[in-house]
Amino acid sequence: MSDRIQDPGAHSPARGGDEKPCVNCGCAERTAKQDARRGFMFRFGAVLLGVGGAIAAVPILGTLLAPARRQASAWVSLGSADAFPAGQTRFATFLSPIRQPTDGDAAKTACWVRCISPGKYQVFAVNCAHLGCPVRWFAQSRLFMCPCHGGAYYEDGSRAAGPPPRGLFEYPWKIDGGNLMIEAGHLPGMEQST
């Protein structure tokens, strides 16, 4: 590499230091040593940026990606088990046990409770297994029907007709102190078994 940069535009007035004035016009002369130092400084700055950036990336990616892993559920009460008479399917609502302060009404959740016989229940999510629209129960025909694409389910939640690939999603339940409890949380989805 040449010791001198040929481009006259690169000449700038001498600013003292170890930059020797050049013979022709008195501007700063660039030496290979200086270039090497500038290159090093650039790389050094890049490393600093990289280190700082990597640390800053922790909260950035952390907050952006956290929801991918957050899966929570908890037991929540649907009220007295006596409110669900045997042989009937009833509408019930609860506040999502994993709600956040800003959720507002969206934390309210609905489900269908079927009491097969005293002490035996099935609790279905309202969300159709097709695309998640809320299914409605028709006691006369003993069917759940979905208003979106015509999915239909029998009273035990199994698929009766239409596009759903599976039966209704169910919540695990238990009786605790006379209350019907279900384990609910994240939106029901494919990972749940029928």
Added chain:
Amino acid sequence: MKPPRVVGMAIDWVEARTGAVAFLAPLLTHHVPRNAKWWYVFGSATLMFFTIQLVTGVCLATLYAPSAAEAWESLRYIDEEVPFGWMLRALHGWSSNAMVVMMAIHMLQVFLHASYKFPRELNWVTGVFLLFTVLALAFTGQVMRWDQDAYWGLGIGASIADRIPVIGNQVRGLLLGGPIIGGETLSRFFALHVFVLPGAALGLIGLHLALIMKNGISEMPKVGATVEPATYRAEYEQRMEKDGVPFYPDAAQRDMVFCGACLVLLVVLAAVYGPFGPGGQPDPTLIDTNPRPDYPFLWIFGAVSLLPPASETAVMLVAPLVGVLALVAVPFFANAGERAPSRRPGMVLIASLAVMAVAALTWEGKTSPWSPVMNAWSALPTPEHFLAGRTPLEVQGANVFQFAQCRNCHSLDGLGGERGPALDAIATRMTPDQLMRQIQQGDGNMPAFGRNLDSAQMTALVSFLSTLRPEFEAPAVIPGAQLPLPVQRMPGEVVTPVAVGSQ
């Protein structure tokens, strides 16, 4: 009229410090093809609507409360209490739909005229990215309404994401910003709708326009005027030099008139029809709802309902990818040669089919005949002429027909669901035995009622359905079997056996 001297001095002052005139002047003076007439106004109109979106959007952001607990209420406040707030929302909503429509027309024009060929491949590619950015803006905008449609629309998006193999659950979490549709979902979509996507759109628009300046406006296609990448640019520049006209005023006048007309139309539409929604409040326990997506997505809503369940997941996940790739690939797969539509019948066919498919699916999505009418069974009367002269058993059957929610999926006299066929003349197609079998066993899209109706109900229902035929048509018969005696016969009526339904 000459501008006063001081204006010229001011311009010179700014120019000396910014170079703005030197930078902007070519935007006005660059030559465009003489024959680029009214075909070329749609891009400008799209840009105009985008500008409206930016301005009205910023105004709305000063009033809207992006919090799940308050968003819906704040829209009501904007509509009813902020002076002209309703008009602001109306402009934003109508302009959003108009922008999507203009963009689609612009894209169709570019596709039909093959303007994407060399050297404008990247004009097209940036355009495709803009298309998806704008659609994403439309979808996130629907979420901003935070009503029942927004809530359940998100539910649909979440269900589709959930079907992705292996990582479906994670993708759904990323989409919703949490395990449920809630406060963080709205905040996430708000960030997308007001920061990320408009920023992306602005950058892409800048790129799109820079490429237009670099590559010039394409000429109208002419049979035989083929694109040869080796010589195209030089020849194009020569032609523009010789035969082109300056963008201002020759082409700009048309853009101005068209954009002006569009804006007037927009203002009128917004003032007359008002804002979209918000619909019912976003309380997921109010399940008496009938979620529908906004116009730009009705065709997708329609498409997913027509897919056979077996292939549905695959199609829902793969089709969008294939769609994006196919659109991006267009100019690479055909970047030279003829541009005239008459020499590219295949491409014209593809475009026509695509337009017809989207139009038909949008119509389907709008009318959604596949959706049961959830309150038909309780709300609709049984037509009188299906009851007159019927036996008590048959009338009982008419009751069962309503109470078993058959009417939600089957219409009588044109009223009721259209999920299944109308049953006005079912007795001409099916014998009582076949009816019994159909009702007991159902089939793919009809539930089996075998376990849900007792035998008395079933008998009544079948005897009612067996009367559903026009008087002059004979009941269905099993081929080769003896004709059952018609219930009523008009004098001189000829009984002709009717083909039996295949079920």
